[in-house]
Amino acid sequence: MSEPEARPAGRVVRRQHQDASDRPFIVIWESTRACPLACLHCRADAVPNRDPRELDTRAAKDLLRQVAAFGSPSPLFVITGGDPFQRPDLLELIAYGGEVGVPVAVSPSGTPTLTADRLREVHEAGARGLSLSLDASTPELHDGFRGVPGVYRWTLDAWDTARALGMKVQINTTVTPHNLHDLPDVVRLVREHGAMLWSAFFLVPTGRGRRLGVLTPEQTEDVLNFVYDIGLTVPAKTTEAHHFRRVAVQRRIIEDAGDDHVAVLGLGPLYASLRERTAELGLDRGERRTRRPPLDVNAGRGFVFVSHTGTVHPSGFLPLDAGSVRTRPLTDIYRTSELFTGLRDPDRLGGRCGQCEFRRICGGSRSRAYGVTGDAFAEEPWCGYRPGSFPYRDEVEALLGTTGPVRGRGAV
Template sequence: MTPSPAAPARRPSARPVRVQRHDPAQRPMLVTWEATRACALACRHCRAEAVPLRSPLELGLDEAKALMDEAAAFGRPAVIFIITGGDCFERPDLAELAAYGTELGLHVALSPSGTDKLTKEALSELQEAGVGAISLSIDGATAATHDAFRGLERTFDRTIAGWEAARELGMKVQINSVVARHNVHELPDIAALVREHGAMTWSGFLLVPTGRGIDLGALDADEVEDVLGAFYDMGEAVPVRTTEGHHFRRVCLQRQVLADRGVTDEEMMRIMGYGPLYRQLRERIAELGLDSGPRRRRPPITVSSGSGFVFVSHTGEVTPSGFLEKSAGNVRDSSLTEIYRRSEVFTGVRDPGLLKGRCGACEYKAVCGGSRARAYNMTGDLHAEDASCNYRPGSFPFPDDVAALMSGVGGGSGTGGHEGLEVGKAGQGGH
């Protein structure tokens, strides 16, 4: 039997999990607006089920500016306002909108698609309008994997070119990667691309069954746990985080406790319940030299659907996230700030006391809470347990150590700038 690669050296983090600096019941950290559902791609997972042409029902220019006014009304420091899609480059008024948001003091970021519209010239124009950060999707380590997933040849090459152009311009770049059966074994190689080209953040999006992604082939809970363990192992080499994988916060807490206790490699894997997928991924991680690095681990932040995050659709519907399609109102006839702060949908998803099943019993619910989008889409219940998590509440053997770490979790969310950009084509509004 082939021996497991040596356990990666682990540098304990001062803050294994970050909390939002401001009260998430009063203001979001991120406002994501789906500017259009028009897109040239035909991605297999698309939440928006994007179409080639723009809809006449989209928010118009004046309505979009009014939405930005509402986002600015949340106060200072200003929220990060992400313009996504579809493909936001399908909006001819994109630069005008970016400039308007910037004038309001918003931190405007974009999430474009990897099409022929993603050029250095277009990015430069938007940078002049005030855009300092973008997110792009890489869903395979090769063009063959990525292009098959995105439904159009040369999408991989265009995305890489756009990534390089943005970096040359000095823009901050987040890379998003869907995690599903088609590419799970390529995750370390995608991380190697992130290390090579450079990125502010690399986010692994754990598939939520919605839109075209219903039948894509999400991983089961044991496999998800293995992937989260692999993400943790790469945390000193690349700036890794997750979208719709809130239990990564639990993993970070548990793994730090085990590292601080100096448990053996095999004992760590036994306690965490890691399986064969984890061992396969970690072997490749070691081969690529991604099991250690100069970085301090990037602590995940307690942003989730409706708690620090709000999504506005192309027609103005307001939901806790782009995957949780339960409308709490429409900006055409209601105030975004009022919807976020007072609607039953938003106050409900922010209340951990309403959680059911294992999520309700879990000692980590205050920092995790599970994916409300996944729970709702699979059961119709906003407060059901998240089926992608295999953790059994109370089973971790060092609860006092975890409690001590959780009591020390402090602020520092990065809400004053683009460090908090956590969105993308993979997530259409990640968190």
């Protein structure tokens, strides 16, 4: 077989346009932990009432100015929670983001607050988009996961309303053992109702999520390859599954070689089941779209999370504190704190991650590594890949510009 011509990595994995050590791609603000839901996976252990220590309106506007201080183009600022609709100043803060040049999106909970009037107000205030959670294709599965009856219907109604208003909608699905075989049916809804993006979120064991079951590395590989496949049907990405970028590179190389990815990657029965259901639903037929390359973003590397009290973290699922926006500018924390600069150094990764030839585009979930081991630099627990085992080493080097794995701290 002749050697395939290498294609630029930028067509497989998108790099951030800005220097990730200088400014983040996205800033998530946990505006409140108040929420009427009782989701089984909740990172924040959300509660019914607002915390008096929350950033008030004045402090929240100061935070928006700190985000604007990163310069142009400004990071995307996502207001989440809890349920951000529990804050009476939500519309004021969205509008203020526009005044200081910070694009704002909102990630509300699926509750009765998601009325058409409220969504219209959010849109008119200047929100760029809406992020909604849909964790199953049926009310029974979704409402059971969210802990409150009716959430499924409220979410679909809000989704359709936002689309009718012309808002960009992202649909997030938490991937856990409860819905593995339901994922193609969720994608069916995404195709039917329309969305800018579908994000498969791989659970991190933090908050109430510690009590949920985990995926095996084999199941994770099967689901990641399913997400890759379904990217020709709907725009798809992953959250806290950074090895999806490794899968995207592997699949591109295997496709160029004309080989069978199932055999090369050793995919299992879950993948076969997901493909079968995909075919039954007709998701593999009809108009095909251009696959959306995954974006190279990780905790502290293009991503920053600000809690309801103002503490700064590399991710909402990585509860390590790098300072507070009340006492230190967010620009300074992001650019110079030991935690953030360390997470941007792939040579600090331990275990298999430190040895992996894909580590510079992957890096694994630092949140899951910390949640399972207590070490944010440990190897990714849900990744079963053995460094150097992919049989197309030359093609990987040509595509990524690597020279093979380099030993990092704690590598084996």
